[in-house]
Amino acid sequence: MKIKEQAKYVDREWGAMDARLVAFLENGDQEDLHKFRVQIKKLRAMLSLFGHASKENTLLKYFKPVRKIFREAGDIRNAHVNLELSHRYQLKNEQFELGQQQIITEGGEAFRSKGQAFLKAIKTARKQLIKQLKKIDDSRIAAYYKTQLEQIAANLTVSVFNEEMHTNRKLIKILVYNHKLAETALTGSLQFNIDYLDKLQEAIGKWHDNLLAEQLFSTPELNDKAIVGKIKRLNAKVKRGITTLAEDFLTKATTVEPALNI
Numbered sequence: 001m002k003i004k005e006q007a008k009y010v011d012r013e014w015g016a017m018d019a020r021l022v023a024f025l026e027n028g029d030q031e032d033l034h035k036f037r038v039q040i041k042k043l044r045a046m047l048s049l050f051g052h053a054s055k056e057n058t059l060l061k062y063f064k065p066v067r068k069i070f071r072e073a074g075d076i077r078n079a080h081v082n083l084e085l086s087h088r089y090q091l092k093n094e095q096f097e098l099g100q101q102q103i104i105t106e107g108g109e110a111f112r113s114k115g116q117a118f119l120k121a122i123k124t125a126r127k128q129l130i131k132q133l134k135k136i137d138d139s140r141i142a143a144y145y146k147t148q149l150e151q152i153a154a155n156l157t158v159s160v161f162n163e164e165m166h167t168n169r170k171l172i173k174i175l176v177y178n179h180k181l182a183e184t185a186l187t188g189s190l191q192f193n194i195d196y197l198d199k200l201q202e203a204i205g206k207w208h209d210n211l212l213a214e215q216l217f218s219t220p221e222l223n224d225k226a227i228v229g230k231i232k233r234l235n236a237k238v239k240r241g242i243t244t245l246a247e248d249f250l251t252k253a254t255t256v257e258p259a260l261n262i
Helices: 003-027 030-054 064-088 094-113 115-132 138-158 163-177 179-186 194-218 225-246 249-253
Strands: none
Touching (some): 030 064, 030 138, 064 094, 094 115, 138 163, 194 249
């Protein structure tokens, strides 16, 4: 993959990230903040692939200013998610809801007050990153995918439902996010069942979201045993589904059924 082609992919995702940040700075819409953070995850996944495949280990270093903004947005996003959970499970705790709303309001105002500084830092980071890109042979991209899939397969044979399982999801998402740009390199070299992998990472994501909700409602501040019990029952079913999906991972991940000609 030529440097110009890599830069094209970076610029496309970077532009989408920038647009979401500008939108949030203008209107404070939580969906824009969420999608801004999603774009950062996609860019980090892309840079991880480029860095490993080209042996250019400095790419993520230049992405640190953007990751810092990601973390600053995290507290606001977490408070918004907590409010959504309280509504979904019909939590009756006015003090908690007021506290989360205060984090959203005050945190959002503080974040937006730094908007111009954030945009400047992001622009500088992009310029520095583009200069570090190096040509990557397709064979190295295919080798990266093969190695990562084998690593995930090994992880899943021993992983339990804790942070290790969440790490597996992050590794899968790197491959899923980058599938379009890696597709040419993989053709004829490695089959990649993106539908299966996306289904598995979504299931793990659902389990992790439920786990975080369980932890939230178990805190001394809330301590709602009825809600916690409900979440545990829901998550038991999700975990069984993940276990079934993860069986024979490597075969499923590298087998794509031919399309039917109708």
